[in-house]
Amino acid sequence: MSREGAVILVAGSPDNYPLEYYDRGSGTYQGVVPRLLSRFAEETGYDIQYYSPGEEDQRAHLARNRQVDLISACSEDERFLHTQGEPIEILTVERGGETVTYQLWLTQAAPSALRQELSDFMAGVGQQQTAGLLVDAAAGRAPVPRWQESLTAGLGIAAALLAVIAVLLARACLRQRRRGKKDRETDPLTGLGNERFLRSRYLSVISEESRVLYTAVYFYADAEQLEKVRGPQDKEEMLRRTAAVLRRYAGEHDVLARVADAGFLLLRRTAGGEELRQWLSMAQASLDEVCRELRMCRVTAGLYALRERDWELDDVLARSGQAAAQAAREGKPYLEYTDAMHSRVQEEKRFCAELPRALERGEFLLYIQFYVDAGSLAVAGGEALARWQHPEKGFLTPWRFIPVFERADLIDRLDFYMLERCADFLDRLHGHVQTGFFLSCNLSRKTFAAEDFPDRCRRLLEGRRFARDLLVLELTGGADADGDRIRRNARQMQDMGLRVLLDDFGKDLTSFAELAGFPADGVKLNRGLVAGAETPRGKALLDSIIRIGHDLDLAVLADGVENRAQSDILRRLCCDAMQGYAFFRPLPEWEARRQLLEAGERNER
Numbered sequence: 001m002s003r004e005g006a007v008i009l010v011a012g013s014p015d016n017y018p019l020e021y022y023d024r025g026s027g028t029y030q031g032v033v034p035r036l037l038s039r040f041a042e043e044t045g046y047d048i049q050y051y052s053p054g055e056e057d058q059r060a061h062l063a064r065n066r067q068v069d070l071i072s073a074c075s076e077d078e079r080f081l082h083t084q085g086e087p088i089e090i091l092t093v094e095r096g097g098e099t100v101t102y103q104l105w106l107t108q109a110a111p112s113a114l115r116q117e118l119s120d121f122m123a124g125v126g127q128q129q130t131a132g133l134l135v136d137a138a139a140g141r142a143p144v145p146r147w148q149e150s151l152t153a154g155l156g157i158a159a160a161l162l163a164v165i166a167v168l169l170a171r172a173c174l175r176q177r178r179r180g181k182k183d184r185e186t187d188p189l190t191g192l193g194n195e196r197f198l199r200s201r202y203l204s205v206i207s208e209e210s211r212v213l214y215t216a217v218y219f220y221a222d223a224e225q226l227e228k229v230r231g232p233q234d235k236e237e238m239l240r241r242t243a244a245v246l247r248r249y250a251g252e253h254d255v256l257a258r259v260a261d262a263g264f265l266l267l268r269r270t271a272g273g274e275e276l277r278q279w280l281s282m283a284q285a286s287l288d289e290v291c292r293e294l295r296m297c298r299v300t301a302g303l304y305a306l307r308e309r310d311w312e313l314d315d316v317l318a319r320s321g322q323a324a325a326q327a328a329r330e331g332k333p334y335l336e337y338t339d340a341m342h343s344r345v346q347e348e349k350r351f352c353a354e355l356p357r358a359l360e361r362g363e364f365l366l367y368i369q370f371y372v373d374a375g376s377l378a379v380a381g382g383e384a385l386a387r388w389q390h391p392e393k394g395f396l397t398p399w400r401f402i403p404v405f406e407r408a409d410l411i412d413r414l415d416f417y418m419l420e421r422c423a424d425f426l427d428r429l430h431g432h433v434q435t436g437f438f439l440s441c442n443l444s445r446k447t448f449a450a451e452d453f454p455d456r457c458r459r460l461l462e463g464r465r466f467a468r469d470l471l472v473l474e475l476t477g478g479a480d481a482d483g484d485r486i487r488r489n490a491r492q493m494q495d496m497g498l499r500v501l502l503d504d505f506g507k508d509l510t511s512f513a514e515l516a517g518f519p520a521d522g523v524k525l526n527r528g529l530v531a532g533a534e535t536p537r538g539k540a541l542l543d544s545i546i547r548i549g550h551d552l553d554l555a556v557l558a559d560g561v562e563n564r565a566q567s568d569i570l571r572r573l574c575c576d577a578m579q580g581y582a583f584f585r586p587l588p589e590w591e592a593r594r595q596l597l598e599a600g601e602r603n604e605r
């Protein structure tokens with residue numbers, strides 16, 4: 001297509017003989033690049049002009065002020081603000097033993113069709129033509145160096161010929177190098193760019209001023225369950241297909257990369273608002289289709305609109321990633337990063353930093369909520385629940401800090417602290433009343449799955465007086481962990497005489513699958529099941545689950561029993577023990593001990 005008359009202004013490199021240089025004699029730019037550009041002008045009809053000829057390198061200044069469309073003859077390590085997209089390669093030479101590629105950058109002022117036209121043109125320029133141009137350029141007037149007026153044209157020709165040879169030699173080497181670079185910047189599984197690729201593009205493609213036009217969209221592809229049930233190849237399939245969908249939805253000015261095992265970042269050039277929401281909902285509809293087909297996986301997104309001062313890619317990744325993870329936790333398709341999220345992240349970091357001090361100073365308190373025997377309704381045991389008496393934030397319940405420590409892989413520190421407190425509690429009761437009183441301690445799956453878990457427990461129990469079967473380990477339903485190791489460790493715990501209870505039982509289907517080969521002594525019904533006890537279907541479900549438990553020789557405990565009706569139904573269905581506000585609220589350990597001792601004395605009388 002002819003661009004007759006459209007002026008393209010070029011910022012040239014004044015001192016890059018024989019590629020591009022300012023010839024003071026003629027007051028023009030000379031060399032290979034101007035020649036190539038003039039051929040390009042002949043083919044397309046553009047009017048290519050070099051900007052205000054001069055000896056100073058003004059390229060950065062001209063780019064910043066958007067006074068030119070093209071910045072010319074840049075080596076790979078030169079970067080300019082206010083450019084757009086990828087640079088276009090012109091040619092490659094060897095200099096000082098290094099292979100250097102020269103490129104053209106388009107500024108934000110360049111007409112939109114120029115990129116394609118220039119790329120097509122450069123791709124069509126063969127190696128011999130380039131070499132010929134180099135000879136021509138050198139055979140013409142060599143520049144007069146500022147430091148030595150007497151350089152001969154002969155020297156110029158010799159330099160050019162050397163450069164020609166170098167070009168020919170360098171081509172093969174460059175191809176190899178470029179392949180290496182591409183490999184280093186490519187994610188082998190999905191074929192998308194990787195984090196390294198993203199980093200190089202973040203600096204070059206997104207300028208300080210254009211940054212506000214971008215929104216970082218982090219896609220969190222959660223295939224953990226899929227991998228657990230159907231294996232790693234299904235997870236990989238899911239990631240490949242997610243990448244393919246995202247590639248389809250990435251626009252010309254966007255940057256897309258796989259930045260984590262389950263994370264993709266798409267830097268989206270967008271007007272924001274409704275336009276972004278519509279684009280995202282279409283992209284998510286396509287992703288949902290993939291997830292529906294593969295099942296047991298989903299993709300959530302986190303949005304973070306870039307601000308002018310967001311230089312640090314790490315912050316952009318953290319914020320958008322945080323929003324995507326939060327969306328996954330809340331079961332929402334996407335969430336925008338907010339300042340509240342920022343405060344939460346700060347709080348999480350703070351909690352993690354404070355944990356060692358809090359343990360040392362005994363800020364974590366042991367609370368105990370009693371279980372009652374379903375037959376006699378007498379206290380049968382208790383569950384240990386952590387509370388944090390935080391010096392500034394006050395009295396905190398576990399929902400506020402347990403998930404934080406689980407995410408940060410610090411939960412074992414608190415779990416072992418609580419386990420020790422439980423052992424102390426049982427030891428102090430030993431020899432007094434209530435011989436059958438058991439205490440269950442919540443342990444995260446991550447704690448339970450650790451290789452040294454049995455040894456740590458063994459050490460903790462050394463010299464303890466209480467009967468081992470009074471200490472019950474409640475395996476909580478939270479964080480995911482290695483199932484095989486949990487089973488092995490559970491068996492070792494039983495060998496040591498402790499009992500193992502599966503908490504939150506019946507919350508999802510995997511707990512049933514787990515039950516088949518799990519060395520447990522009992523299950524604790526999920527609170528949701530108990531809440532549904534008064535409906536016919538809920539009751540039928542409870543009935544079946546309690547039967548399954550008993551058929552497998554497991555004790556069945558119920559959690560969250562809030563009223564008499566629920567308690568009556570559970571008793572009729574032969575549940576073994578119950579816990580809930582209908583009977584007792586969690587009590588501080590001293591109060592729990594006092595009540596136990598008092599009840600013991602009453603029984604003795």
Ligand code: C2E
Pocket residue numbers: 369384385386397398399402411414415418442443444476477503559560561562579580581582586
């Ligand atoms: P969980 O194991 O399901 O513990 C029962 C939670 O339900 C407790 O909340 C308890 O206060 C509450 N609850 C008891 N009866 C009722 C009732 O009738 N109705 C309702 N709506 N709630 C009732 P809490 O103490 O806030 O504990 C929350 C969770 O934190 C626990 O859930 C447990 O999974 C976890 N947790 C507590 N302490 C620890 C610990 O030391 N380590 C670990 N890993 N997790 C802990």
Ligand code: CA
Pocket residue numbers: 383442474476503
């Ligand atoms: Ca529990």
